[in-house]
Amino acid sequence: MTNSARAVKKPRKPLGTNETFWGYVFLAPVIIGFLVFTAVPVVVSLYYSLTNYDGITDPKFVGFSNYIDLFQNGEFGHALLNSVYFTVGTVPLGAFLALLVAILLNQKIKAQSLYRSAFFIPCIVSYVAIAMVWQWMYNQDYGLINSVLGAMGLPQPGWLATEELAMPSVIIMTIWKGLGYNGVILLAGLQGISPSLYEAAEIDGASAIQRFTRITLPMIRPTMMFVLLTSMIGALQAFDQIYIMTSGGPGRATEVVCYLIYMNAFQYFKQGYASAMAYILFIIIFAASVIQLKVSEKNSEL
Amino acid sequence: MNQGKTKKIVYKTVLHIVLIILSVTMLVPFLWMISSSLKTTQEMFASPPTWIPRYVAWENYTYMLQAAPWMRYFGNTFFISALTIAGQLITCSMAAYAFARLRFKGRNLIFLIYLGTMMIPFQVVMIPQFKIVKILGLVNTHWSLIVPGIFNAFGTFLLRQFFQTIPKELEEAAKIDGCGYPRIFWEIVIKNSKPAIITLVVFTFMNTWNDFQRPLIFLNDDSLWTLSMGLAKFQGTYVTQWNQMMAGALITMVPVLVLYIFAQKYFVQGIVMSGLKE
Numbered sequence: 359m360t361n362s363a364r365a366v367k368k369p370r371k372p373l374g375t376n377e378t379f380w381g382y383v384f385l386a387p388v389i390i391g392f393l394v395f396t397a398v399p400v401v402v403s404l405y406y407s408l409t410n411y412d413g414i415t416d417p418k419f420v421g422f423s424n425y426i427d428l429f430q431n432g433e434f435g436h437a438l439l440n441s442v443y444f445t446v447g448t449v450p451l452g453a454f455l456a457l458l459v460a461i462l463l464n465q466k467i468k469a470q471s472l473y474r475s476a477f478f479i480p481c482i483v484s485y486v487a488i489a490m491v492w493q494w495m496y497n498q499d500y501g502l503i504n505s506v507l508g509a510m511g512l513p514q515p516g517w518l519a520t521e522e523l524a525m526p527s528v529i530i531m532t533i534w535k536g537l538g539y540n541g542v543i544l545l546a547g548l549q550g551i552s553p554s555l556y557e558a559a560e561i562d563g564a565s566a567i568q569r570f571t572r573i574t575l576p577m578i579r580p581t582m583m584f585v586l587l588t589s590m591i592g593a594l595q596a597f598d599q600i601y602i603m604t605s606g607g608p609g610r611a612t613e614v615v616c617y618l619i620y621m622n623a624f625q626y627f628k629q630g631y632a633s634a635m636a637y638i639l640f641i642i643i644f645a646a647s648v649i650q651l652k653v654s655e656k657n658s659e660l
Numbered sequence: 661m662n663q664g665k666t667k668k669i670v671y672k673t674v675l676h677i678v679l680i681i682l683s684v685t686m687l688v689p690f691l692w693m694i695s696s697s698l699k700t701t702q703e704m705f706a707s708p709p710t711w712i713p714r715y716v717a718w719e720n721y722t723y724m725l726q727a728a729p730w731m732r733y734f735g736n737t738f739f740i741s742a743l744t745i746a747g748q749l750i751t752c753s754m755a756a757y758a759f760a761r762l763r764f765k766g767r768n769l770i771f772l773i774y775l776g777t778m779m780i781p782f783q784v785v786m787i788p789q790f791k792i793v794k795i796l797g798l799v800n801t802h803w804s805l806i807v808p809g810i811f812n813a814f815g816t817f818l819l820r821q822f823f824q825t826i827p828k829e830l831e832e833a834a835k836i837d838g839c840g841y842p843r844i845f846w847e848i849v850i851k852n853s854k855p856a857i858i859t860l861v862v863f864t865f866m867n868t869w870n871d872f873q874r875p876l877i878f879l880n881d882d883s884l885w886t887l888s889m890g891l892a893k894f895q896g897t898y899v900t901q902w903n904q905m906m907a908g909a910l911i912t913m914v915p916v917l918v919l920y921i922f923a924q925k926y927f928v929q930g931i932v933m934s935g936l937k938e
Contacts (some may be wrong), residue, residue, distance in 0.1 A: 376841070378764040378765065379843070380758075381758045381764035382758075382764065384758035384762065384845070385754070385755050385758055385759075387754060387755070388751050388752075388754070388811060389770070392811065394779065394792060395789060396780065398788065398792070399784070399785035400780060402788035403785060403788050412803075418803075421818060450798070461927060462675070462679060465674050465675055467675055467679075473679045473682075473683050475920075475924065476686045477686055478927070478928070479917070480686065480689070480916075482866055482916050483916055484912065484913070485870065485872065485914075486872050486888040486912075487891060487910075487914075490891070490895060490905055491689045491690075491906065494692075497902070500707070500902075502688070502709060504707045505707065519711065537686070538826065539931055542928055545929060548931040562887065594781070595781050597784070597872075597873055598872045601876075602892060608701035614698075616783055619783045620892075623786070624877055625788055631756070631834050632783075634784075636784045637784065639781055639784070643779060645780055
């Protein structure tokens with residue numbers, strides 16, 4: 359029976375009959391892990407967001423009051439605006455600079471692997487350690503940045519200590535740290551463009567600028583979209599550098615959503631309230647990702 | 661002809677100059693960190709600042725090494741990283757094999773859902789995870805980081821992409837010789853995937869070594885802390901002496917930097933792979 363069935367279906371089912379069994383066996387650890395540490399938490403988190411859970415006593419159902427609270431008390435809205443500020447500040451500029459870096463690293467000259475390392479090293483070290491280095495560089499009285507500015511006769515602001523400058527300071531540091539990561543992804547994208555396209559364009563008499571706008575830019579677009587999407591998701595979840603460099607301050611100038619969630623969940627023990635904020639963040643990230651994917655699809659159709 | 665050659669030399673020279681300037685700019689924070697870590701407190705406040713310390717203050721390092729149990733933090737971080745890597749290698753490679761090679765009902769749907777989990781922010785799952793870790797009796801142990809950490813959708817994806825490039829003929833031949841799936845998985849798939857496996861090891865090492873938010877949440881006792889946490893808490897507890905802090909920052913970075921020197925290629929490869937998600 360099995361033999362004849364196999365003989366008939368041979369081209370469709372070349373492997374043994376226990377394939378399904380082994381498929382699930384090999385997937386089992388990941389499925390268990392996914393259920394325990396992702397699926398269940400996602401559901402439980404939604405439940406917590408509807409309770410007054412404090413991390414210790416049993417959660418009590420309170421309906422939507424956490425959500426009403428967070429939209430009314432202003433602190434969440436403020437943090438959300440800060441997160442948007444941070445995201446808009448880091449993502450487009452960071453991606454643009456990364457493209458320039460990728461183009462520079464794609465030129466056929468010697469020592470490229472050394473140059474690539476210089477851009478790349480910032481992204482392999484921990485945010486905690488490198489954020490401290492930047493904190494010291496931003497120091498108002500003795501930091502490197504103000505020493506240079508002072509030598510040029512320019513004003514020496516308190517970078518992380520002023521409300522207007524704290525966020526731009528963190529943004530600059532974050533762009534610097536992510537540059538190599540995105541640069542390497544875009545570099546791989548550039549190297550994936552077939553050289554024959556450029557050769558053909560050159561024969562047709564296209565200038566270097568035309569080759570860039572007509573070949574490089576359209577061909578790099580999918581990679582660029584990927585970089586924008588992942589950087590955006592990362593930026594909306596920024597935490598480490600804020601925790602180290604400013605603790606959300608001065609005042610609340612750099613209090614981004616994830617910092618506020620952390621503080622509420624693990625310092626003030628308002629875990630129900632923190633879960634509600636996390637869910638709003640989830641929805642925002644999801645919606646923004648879908649919009650971005652739709653936009654990139656539409657663009658690639660044109 | 662000759663003019664074209666001159667043009668090319670000029671172009672390359674300009675490019676080198678631009679790249680050298682940019683590279684040095686990128687490295688300034690590191691150079692400043694090293695320089696500061698070797699200065700006396702007095703020289704830290706010199707104006708204009710010096711790059712080469714007049715007196716090399718190694719005592720910043722000896723002070724730092726005594727001021728906090730860095731060797732213990734180092735051991736903790738290493739333990740967590742090593743076990744997370746070992747766990748990920750097992751779970752990711754098994755799942756990747758199933759996703760890449762085995763055909764069964766629901767495979768593609770499960771794969772899509774699993775990839776989709778990468779979009780879920782950690783903030784959404786962290787509070788229930790904390791509770792689950794508590795129920796499992798792992799709270800305030802290294803296992804609270806290791807056990808959830810061994811599941812990694814990105815790692816699964818990375819290995820799956822690589823497994824798909826292994827010629828199917830190898831498996832077919834093994835099948836004819838009567839090999840079962842577990843043996844094919846081990847003998848053919850795993851043994852032919854060294855570059856992908858090293859890439860995953862390097863990547864996971866970097867991520868666990870640098871992780872901050874999870875240790876911050878899951879570990880209370882300072883005897884369990886990781887390097888990142890120890891450094892952050894040190895800054896919060898003591899009056900900041902920047903030269904000593906810079907020594908501390910450098911100490912925590914050294915292992916990743918050393919690994920980069922030896923496994924540069926794999927760092928880059930991991931990132932390139934992460935860009936090929938579509």
